[in-house]
Amino acid sequence: MNIRILSSSPLVGPALKQLGADFPELCVAPFRSIAWRMALPTAEALIGLLSEPLGEADLDLMPRLRVIGTYSVGVNHLPLEACKERGIQVVSTPGVLTDATADLALALLLAVSRRVAEGEALVRSAQWKGWAPDQLLGTGLNNKVCGILGSGPIGRAFAKRVWALGMKPAFWDRDGKGLPVDFGPGLARRLPLEELLPQSAVLSLHCPLTPETRGLLDGRKLARLPQGALVINTARGGILDEPALMDLLARGHLGGVGLDVYEGEPALHPGWLEAPRAVLLPHLGSATVETREAMAELLCKGVARALGGSC
Ligand code: DGY
Numbered sequence: 038m039n040i041r042i043l044s045s046s047p048l049v050g051p052a053l054k055q056l057g058a059d060f061p062e063l064c065v066a067p068f069r070s071i072a073w074r075m076a077l078p079t080a081e082a083l084i085g086l087l088s089e090p091l092g093e094a095d096l097d098l099m100p101r102l103r104v105i106g107t108y109s110v111g112v113n114h115l116p117l118e119a120c121k122e123r124g125i126q127v128v129s130t131p132g133v134l135t136d137a138t139a140d141l142a143l144a145l146l147l148a149v150s151r152r153v154a155e156g157e158a159l160v161r162s163a164q165w166k167g168w169a170p171d172q173l174l175g176t177g178l179n180n181k182v183c184g185i186l187g188s189g190p191i192g193r194a195f196a197k198r199v200w201a202l203g204m205k206p207a208f209w210d211r212d213g214k215g216l217p218v219d220f221g222p223g224l225a226r227r228l229p230l231e232e233l234l235p236q237s238a239v240l241s242l243h244c245p246l247t248p249e250t251r252g253l254l255d256g257r258k259l260a261r262l263p264q265g266a267l268v269i270n271t272a273r274g275g276i277l278d279e280p281a282l283m284d285l286l287a288r289g290h291l292g293g294v295g296l297d298v299y300e301g302e303p304a305l306h307p308g309w310l311e312a313p314r315a316v317l318l319p320h321l322g323s324a325t326v327e328t329r330e331a332m333a334e335l336l337c338k339g340v341a342r343a344l345g346g347s348c
Contacts, residue, residue, distance in 0.1 A: 050330030128339035139194035145295030184237030187244030256281030274300035
């Protein structure tokens with residue numbers, strides 16, 4: 038049978054099975070396995086994960102490819118220009134993971150600001166001697182500025198959450214300045230990065246990784262954050278300079294860091310394993326059952342539509 042749809046994963050929930058009912062020429066084979074490679078010449082649709090980067094050379098092996106579906110909102114792992122040139126549609130999963138990702142960023146912020154991981158480790162160590170006035174003191178958030186990079190749906194959903202904590206959201210986005218951002222319960226300032234950073238007691242990243250945002254926060258820019266600032270990244274590694282971030286944390290300039298994404302993940306800069314005041318998660322932004330099912334449904338519908346069917 039000629040494979041028309043090649044997926045590297047069964048995804049979560051029933052959506053891929055449903056797609057297979059409508060398009061029986063569907064095959065699930067691990068990324069870059071022999072079976073996956075053998076299906077490339079006839080594949081019209083490729084479904085993959087954010088951890089499975091593709092290059093232009095891969096496209097050369099798929100002369101019939103019409104659509105790439107990625108089980109993510111981010112598309113930075115795909116050769117977008119080459120897809121455009123070849124008329125290959127790219128389908129991703131915007132919208133359905135907004136709340137899950139904003140929730141996880143909030144979880145990281147609270148974990149970092151209230152030293153949740155250290156407290157949990159202390160209890161589990163069986164060394165806890167009881168309540169003490171200065172034990173594991175954290176940082177309050179009320180009335181402080183939360184700098185948010187990216188004014189898209191996830192950035193705005195995060196703003197809504199920190200606003201509920203009494204914080205003052207302020208945005209930077211690729212426009213850099215201009216009209217205030219409406220994040221639902223209020224309007225927030227949109228500032229140039231040089232103005233936003235020195236005011237931000239918390240900085241949270243919610244912009245995509247693009248040629249423009251790669252390396253956006255170098256050591257010099259990160260050092261403009263105020264003493265004790267907290268940095269949260271649930272967007273992509275590569276937007277900020279991790280060694281510089283680690284250095285500012287080690288020197289006590291930053292008060293804490295919460296990361297869900299890393300440059301070159303799943304490889305981790307070894308320094309993170311020793312870093313104090315860092316909460317580290319394994320890219321869980323969209324990881325709820327409901328969200329992953331909704332992502333699969335949206336993705337499979339998009340692929341079916343691109344192939345001229347319904348699902
Ligand atoms: C995405 O879908 O791009 C997110 O990184 C998932 O957490």
